[in-house]
Amino acid sequence: MEKFYRYEDLWRFTKDVFCSMACSAHDAELAATCLLRADLRGIDSHGVARLNGYVRLWEAKRANTRPQMEVVHETPSTAVLDGDSGLGLVVAPFAMDLAIRKAKNVGSGWVAVRNSNHFGIAAHHAMRAVDEEMIGIVMTNASALVAPTFSIERLLGTNPICVAIPSGDEPPFVADLATSTAANGKLEILQRKNEQAPRGWIQDKDGNISINPHELKAGGALLPLGSDREHGSHKGYALGALVDIFSGVLSGANFGPWVPPFPSYVAIPENMPGKGIGHFFGAIRIDGFRKADEFKRDMDQWLARFRNAIPAKGHEKVLVPGDPEREMEVIRRKMGIPLLHAVAENLDYLAGNFKILPVS
Amino acid sequence: MEKFYRYEDLWRFTKDVFCSMACSAHDAELAATCLLRADLRGIDSHGVARLNGYVRLWEAKRANTRPQMEVVHETPSTAVLDGDSGLGLVVAPFAMDLAIRKAKNVGSGWVAVRNSNHFGIAAHHAMRAVDEEMIGIVMTNASALVAPTFSIERLLGTNPICVAIPSGDEPPFVADLATSTAANGKLEILQRKNEQAPRGWIQDKDGNISINPHELKAGGALLPLGSDREHGSHKGYALGALVDIFSGVLSGANFGPWVPPFPSYVAIPENMPGKGIGHFFGAIRIDGFRKADEFKRDMDQWLARFRNAIPAKGHEKVLVPGDPEREMEVIRRKMGIPLLHAVAENLDYLAGNFKILPVS
Numbered sequence A, B: 001m002e003k004f005y006r007y008e009d010l011w012r013f014t015k016d017v018f019c020s021m022a023c024s025a026h027d028a029e030l031a032a033t034c035l036l037r038a039d040l041r042g043i044d045s046h047g048v049a050r051l052n053g054y055v056r057l058w059e060a061k062r063a064n065t066r067p068q069m070e071v072v073h074e075t076p077s078t079a080v081l082d083g084d085s086g087l088g089l090v091v092a093p094f095a096m097d098l099a100i101r102k103a104k105n106v107g108s109g110w111v112a113v114r115n116s117n118h119f120g121i122a123a124h125h126a127m128r129a130v131d132e133e134m135i136g137i138v139m140t141n142a143s144a145l146v147a148p149t150f151s152i153e154r155l156l157g158t159n160p161i162c163v164a165i166p167s168g169d170e171p172p173f174v175a176d177l178a179t180s181t182a183a184n185g186k187l188e189i190l191q192r193k194n195e196q197a198p199r200g201w202i203q204d205k206d207g208n209i210s211i212n213p214h215e216l217k218a219g220g221a222l223l224p225l226g227s228d229r230e231h232g233s234h235k236g237y238a239l240g241a242l243v244d245i246f247s248g249v250l251s252g253a254n255f256g257p258w259v260p261p262f263p264s265y266v267a268i269p270e271n272m273p274g275k276g277i278g279h280f281f282g283a284i285r286i287d288g289f290r291k292a293d294e295f296k297r298d299m300d301q302w303l304a305r306f307r308n309a310i311p312a313k314g315h316e317k318v319l320v321p322g323d324p325e326r327e328m329e330v331i332r333r334k335m336g337i338p339l340l341h342a343v344a345e346n347l348d349y350l351a352g353n354f355k356i357l358p359v360s
Helices: A007-020 A025-040 A048-059 A088-106 A122-130 A184-193 A233-249 A292-307 A323-335 A341-354 B007-020 B025-040 B048-059 B088-106 B122-130 B184-193 B233-249 B292-307 B323-335 B341-354
Strands: A002-005 A070-074 A078-082 A108-116 A134-140 A161-165 A173-177 A277-285 A337-340 B002-005 B070-074 B078-082 B108-116 B134-140 B161-165 B173-177 B277-285 B337-340
Touching: A002 A007, A002 A341, A007 A025, A007 A048, A007 A341, A025 A048, A025 A088, A025 A122, A025 A323, A025 A337, A048 A337, A048 A341, A078 A088, A088 A108, A088 A122, A088 A134, A088 A277, A108 A233, A108 B108, A122 A134, A122 A161, A122 A173, A122 A277, A134 A233, A161 B233, A173 A323, A173 B233, A233 A277, A233 B161, A233 B173, A233 B292, A292 B233, A337 A341, B002 B007, B002 B341, B007 B025, B007 B048, B007 B341, B025 B048, B025 B088, B025 B122, B025 B323, B025 B337, B048 B337, B048 B341, B078 B088, B088 B108, B088 B122, B088 B134, B088 B277, B108 B233, B122 B134, B122 B161, B122 B173, B122 B277, B134 B233, B173 B323, B233 B277, B337 B341
Parallel strands: A078 A108, B078 B108
Antiparallel strands: A002 A337, A070 A078, A108 A277, A134 A161, A134 A277, A161 A173, B002 B337, B070 B078, B108 B277, B134 B161, B134 B277, B161 B173
């Protein structure tokens, strides 16, 4: 079912596809690097498997591959960026770099983005800040799949929060989490295998617990982190909500049930209050608080203490957020990236369509 | 079991107690207002029921009621504040006001605090920013009760995150959530009633599921939001961890298992890497991103959409974070604050001890 591909080969091919969509060479490289970072880190749902989805967004004229991005409002530490309907894969690095520049000047930088599209995995963007000895913070809203606690309506996306924190000798802390109990990608895996979902991931159209992974098609919803009120779903709901407000309302993008969907065949919501989807980026200089070497010394102590915590029976070790993805990246850079047959076929189709060299 | 007290009477009494602990009149008023805000909002575990705990911290010389707070490092948008071992109830408003001043100057302000003590409820501090047309963000670490996913060790506090967001005509969004599945206060209620805890709140000393609310005394731990790996406990763990790092590591306070406990009879950890407990405060000017009236218009639309969402069967309405606490505050300002007999007795004891007029 799976075949392995070299990262470099997939990168060249993905870049060629973005170039064929009229991206500049610079933007195509940015977008390919971002998209493939998901495959490297094992987040297969957000990698080249989605390349065709971006192509279709562009074909449907919902994504602009030659955006004129514009800072529409700013203070020394804050800004709103209009992404001009650009690919999120290109808009996000631009916004993060703007946040980093502001942090260099005044200690921290915060950029809300409107009029963008899906930006791949948040961790890739947040880690740009870590390279500059800064904490990186990234959020985005997305089309609604999650029901607030006590509701039967889908009003929030899986709205991730990512925080990446630099360190000294220990590998860094990189938390990148959907604010729903289960990400949609995990549901898609169960759908393909026709397996049941655990209780606590999904509700049906009336708000009852469901284990049917196809329930969303029948009007059901994903549940916020916490699953039910007794286990704190009101907290997951609150977290998803604040991601929506920071990304959508602070920026002037769409929010709640009005966020436009990624699949180009799904209709755009009516009476949209803003522009495109919204993101939020933050960069904090660690030496805005303490000398960098003191922070790194303490951060290393923190990381070592948690990585060496006593595991429960049946578990080999205790992980720090980002450890599994970093370990996967090392493996896949060496061993290659496995693609399902259907995904590989789809890349061949794109090669034929754009008359570019297929990936081998 | 319960008797009702007027807010004004409890406030006068609480202020007198703090004055008796050598607080200045100004600090005693700040502390009383903060502590009683918890009772008003229905967070009884963090209100006057804890007054005696603060007295004991002071008696044990673990809290300094005449602190010389000092900004030890800063940039235009960031600072570290040393609380000089002051009461968190007094240090926190000072730190939040510093964040607000920085936001007025450069769009946002971020203050990490070391060498502090427990600060009551985070929402009270975050809402100071809302009064200034800013988003308020507040975090704090606390002594370790929560085990990371896959571990049997208690390494994190219930580490809350609070975000308060201004609005126009609709009441504001105020999310204030412990990053554990259940707050310790809820466990204490079950302990008093000798009732079982729901599965998913606690594990025993070996990492097995437990429903015994006394399990923490036997080496057990609270579980991160999500309860278990299948339901996303690694996300709750990541959130609690980042609160710990922002509050403890960025500031130079203690972190992880080294955060000192609130009860004065519990020993201080050995080899503490920092000073006191840590907090983190943020203030973001909404007009650092958009015109305030545009933001408020969209925020009102967001709030109205969620408050009017279709409820599931058995639920009257869908809530926005902060709604229950705001409604409780209206009731209790009018009807008074109910105190358990044991709490009222304890206040009488303090009145006798400090020779001040008892609360009636």
